[in-house]
Amino acid sequence: MKIFAIFGNPIKHSKSPIIHKLFANQLNIVQQYEKIYVPINNFNNVINHFFKNGGLGANITVPFKKMAYNICDLLTQRGINSGVVNTLKITKKNQILGDNTDGIGLLKDLKRINFIYKNSNILLIGAGGAAQGIIYPLINFGCTIMITNRTYKKSCHLLKYFNNKKNINIIKIEDINNKKINYDLIINATSSSIKGVIPNISSSIIHSNVFCYDLFYSNKITPFLDWCLYHGAKKISDGLGMLIEQAAYSFFLWHGIMPNTTLILKKFKTNNYF
Numbered sequence: 001m002k003i004f005a006i007f008g009n010p011i012k013h014s015k016s017p018i019i020h021k022l023f024a025n026q027l028n029i030v031q032q033y034e035k036i037y038v039p040i041n042n043f044n045n046v047i048n049h050f051f052k053n054g055g056l057g058a059n060i061t062v063p064f065k066k067m068a069y070n071i072c073d074l075l076t077q078r079g080i081n082s083g084v085v086n087t088l089k090i091t092k093k094n095q096i097l098g099d100n101t102d103g104i105g106l107l108k109d110l111k112r113i114n115f116i117y118k119n120s121n122i123l124l125i126g127a128g129g130a131a132q133g134i135i136y137p138l139i140n141f142g143c144t145i146m147i148t149n150r151t152y153k154k155s156c157h158l159l160k161y162f163n164n165k166k167n168i169n170i171i172k173i174e175d176i177n178n179k180k181i182n183y184d185l186i187i188n189a190t191s192s193s194i195k196g197v198i199p200n201i202s203s204s205i206i207h208s209n210v211f212c213y214d215l216f217y218s219n220k221i222t223p224f225l226d227w228c229l230y231h232g233a234k235k236i237s238d239g240l241g242m243l244i245e246q247a248a249y250s251f252f253l254w255h256g257i258m259p260n261t262t263l264i265l266k267k268f269k270t271n272n273y274f
């Protein structure tokens, strides 16, 4: 049996096992995919134990994407570009290969729902592993990104990591209200929704034409999207589409075959697999 798993903390909310089961059924692949809870200071031990015991591939979620990057022997170009990884694979030579499928997964979903254009002006809220993973594909697509985060220092680290590229800027979250910038797309890449709260940010960012995207997903509206609607946004989406797309790119890395994500997204919603 081929064994895969997702590692995170918290992990209870993850829908990745259901999605990978749907992919495997669609493509007649026999595999096992589990959720593994990792104590905060024990990532390296847990992941090494998994690979020593026959694990072939892993997805990595909150808050271990940087740690996962650090244990890789090899990286894909996407992994190199982002500096964090959400997908690991054991190669034939028993090395750990790291990839980042978050960015390409998000971009594919944003295109599907027509939330992004080549020159979109994006406000990215959050500077954790998910935020870092999506920046490169978005700027590479032609967008401009303003990063804001509860902890300003982390925005500075991201700016430095991306080498102060001219289409990335940072702003203190408390200064948002002073700079009247009209964003086309706001992406919430914080983990605040997991705890049912929203980032403490001025509602001046919301207007009726702005697209609001929450990386978090749920069977009901996320707290952040609810807040966006309340302040006048009309076009909102949660991260379910991204979740399925990024999972499909991980599945491709492991099995060399791409699932039909349109069918899986439909199936997920129809069967209310939340």
Ligand SMILES: NC(=O)c1ccc[n+]([C@@H]2O[C@H](COP(=O)([O-])OP(=O)(O)OC[C@H]3O[C@@H](n4cnc5c(N)ncnc54)[C@H](OP(=O)(O)O)[C@@H]3O)[C@@H](O)[C@H]2O)c1
Pocket: 061, 062, 063, 064, 065, 102, 105, 125, 126, 127, 128, 129, 130, 131, 149, 150, 151, 154, 189, 190, 191, 192, 193, 194, 197, 198, 199, 200, 215, 216, 217, 239, 240, 242, 243, 244, 246
């Ligand atoms: N849909 C998908 O496919 C997909 C893919 C990847 C991630 N995600 C989601 O994206 C979110 C972030 O994941 P991650 O891996 O980046 O986590 P992470 O590395 O732990 O980073 C968490 C980020 O959230 C911020 N944050 C946490 N609580 C906050 C609060 N109450 N107010 C304001 N900011 C807060 C943190 O700010 P500080 O720096 O100040 O701590 C940090 O920027 C999670 O909800 C995850 O489920 C979804």
